[in-house]
Amino acid sequence: MCGIVGIVSDSSVNQQVYDALALLQHRGQDSTGIATAEGRSIHMRKAKGQVREAFRTRDMRALLGNSGLGHVRYATRGEAENELEAQPFYVNAPYGIVLVHNGNLTNSRELEQELATVDHRHVNSGSDTEMLVNVLGSELQSLVASGSLDADRVFTAVRRVHERIQGSYGVIALIAGHGMLAFRDPFGIRPLVLGSRTSAAGRTEWMVASESVALTGSGFTLERDVAPGEAIFIAPDGELASRQTHERPVLLPCSFEYVYLARPDSVMNGINVYESRLRMGERLADTIAKYTPSGAIDVVMPIPDSSRPAAMEVARRLGIEYREGFYKNRYVGRTFIMPGQAARKKSVKQKLNALESEFRGKNVLVVDDSIVRGTTSREIVEMMRSVGTNSVTFTSAAPPVRYPHVYGINMPSRAELIASGRTIPQVNEALASDFLVYQEVDDLQRAILDGSEISGLDLSCFTGEYVTGGVTEEYLEWVERTQLS
Numbered sequence: 001m002c003g004i005v006g007i008v009s010d011s012s013v014n015q016q017v018y019d020a021l022a023l024l025q026h027r028g029q030d031s032t033g034i035a036t037a038e039g040r041s042i043h044m045r046k047a048k049g050q051v052r053e054a055f056r057t058r059d060m061r062a063l064l065g066n067s068g069l070g071h072v073r074y075a076t077r078g079e080a081e082n083e084l085e086a087q088p089f090y091v092n093a094p095y096g097i098v099l100v101h102n103g104n105l106t107n108s109r110e111l112e113q114e115l116a117t118v119d120h121r122h123v124n125s126g127s128d129t130e131m132l133v134n135v136l137g138s139e140l141q142s143l144v145a146s147g148s149l150d151a152d153r154v155f156t157a158v159r160r161v162h163e164r165i166q167g168s169y170g171v172i173a174l175i176a177g178h179g180m181l182a183f184r185d186p187f188g189i190r191p192l193v194l195g196s197r198t199s200a201a202g203r204t205e206w207m208v209a210s211e212s213v214a215l216t217g218s219g220f221t222l223e224r225d226v227a228p229g230e231a232i233f234i235a236p237d238g239e240l241a242s243r244q245t246h247e248r249p250v251l252l253p254c255s256f257e258y259v260y261l262a263r264p265d266s267v268m269n270g271i272n273v274y275e276s277r278l279r280m281g282e283r284l285a286d287t288i289a290k291y292t293p294s295g296a297i298d299v300v301m302p303i304p305d306s307s308r309p310a311a312m313e314v315a316r317r318l319g320i321e322y323r324e325g326f327y328k329n330r331y332v333g334r335t336f337i338m339p340g341q342a343a344r345k346k347s348v349k350q351k352l353n354a355l356e357s358e359f360r361g362k363n364v365l366v367v368d369d370s371i372v373r374g375t376t377s378r379e380i381v382e383m384m385r386s387v388g389t390n391s392v393t394f395t396s397a398a399p400p401v402r403y404p405h406v407y408g409i410n411m412p413s414r415a416e417l418i419a420s421g422r423t424i425p426q427v428n429e430a431l432a433s434d435f436l437v438y439q440e441v442d443d444l445q446r447a448i449l450d451g452s453e454i455s456g457l458d459l460s461c462f463t464g465e466y467v468t469g470g471v472t473e474e475y476l477e478w479v480e481r482t483q484l485s
Contacts (some may be wrong), residue, residue: 001308003027006172010199031086096176103168117369130484195220311367325358360388374418
């Protein structure tokens with residue numbers, strides 16, 4: 001998963017991009033990068049680690065210009081430890097293009113071959129983002145050979161990019177000397193929002209970002225989402241043009257954004273993330289009441305932080321006391337997005353500590369946002385037992401994750417997913433909990449979409465139904481062999 005931001009400002013943009021990336025740090029902690037445009041010059045800095053670790057004063061001074069973009073990443077393709085695969089990616093023709101991408105291209109093997117034999121462009125890494133910037137560069141190059149670059153040619157190039165690439169993608173690019181481009185995949189799987197504000201000189205400034213929290217935290221007003229299949233082009237003077245660049249767009253956003261990835265104070269696709277998590281708790285409570293023996297629960301506790309809204313609603317609806325029994329060390333990253341099983345397992349005990357007085361002798365219902373590999377969940381159950389918990393009812397605000405997620409979330413291998421090939425009683429046994437209750441798939445969809453005009457969601461990691469098509473068994477086997485987890 002990644003976080004991306006782009007800003008066209010009336011003043012120096014380096015600090016603005018830095019601050020916006022800090023607001024998106026929860027979306028990736030492996031690496032980060034910033035690029036700025038100063039006239040026809042591109043300045044770029046990228047490095048491993050978090051935003052506050054990667055940029056020094058000397059780096060910021062070198063990032064000149066009033067337009068810029070940035071990226072925070074955790075690896076779903078390529079190598080997490082390879083600094084060269086951090087974004088943004090740059091190509092010099094035409095004009096100079098620097099690009100950031102949130103998502104995952106599912107036809108990267110075909111693209112790699114096409115770029116070598118048809119476009120005659122060299123790709124120097126395993127990153128599908130480098131492939132994407134080269135596809136965009138190739139299409140723009142063919143359109144400007146006989147004329148200058150304008151918004152019409154940019155939109156035509158994006159339409160051709162849609163025809164060539166498959167999968168999920170939210171994209172922001174700077175074209176040196178011309179402006180900033182943003183576009184979204186025709187299913188709107190990955191989020192992308194647009195905001196504006198008025199500068200001291202009275203000019204309109206623009207921001208495009210993965211989540212609205214980056215806008216509102218930077219003083220921008222959320223205008224709208226970038227529509228699926230839509231492209232937006234913003235000139236250096238702030239003039240904005242937009243166009244639908246796909247023939248059959250349909251909005252099917254990723255359900256896991258609402259379950260776990262997004263900050264609760266964000267609004268994406270017109271849906272308030274916090275309120276959707278409250279509704280998940282309401283529906284989960286009904287399922288818990290159906291399957292859990294009466295009197296088996298004394299208190300309800302969340303696994304902080306993303307499950308807290310759901311846990312509060314579970315407690316309210318069941319009429320059971322809500323307590324906070326886990327203390328979170330906020331200086332350890334999110335375990336789900338850490339590369340490597342060993343790092344995730346080690347991090348659980350560094351991240352959470354159980355307060356013995358809240359657990360000893362009690363029948364505890366614990367609510368987590370999801371159970372993916374089960375590493376964290378097993379450690380939590382063991383931790384609860386060690387402080388004298390009488391019984392553990394483990395519940396998940398999301399359904400069982402049984403299938404790989406191929407659209408940019410780090411769930412590539414079925415062998416790692418604890419619910420893959422297991423029944424719920426078998427998962428319960430593997431976790432060593434007394435009872436286990438999952439959210440139903442239909443309930444999750446209703447909880448997210450309640451009050452929205454959106455017709456559906458990408459639920460592929462729960463159902464195995466991949467909304468873009470083209471995700472074959474052979475492709476899934478290749479993903480499991482080649483992608484990091």
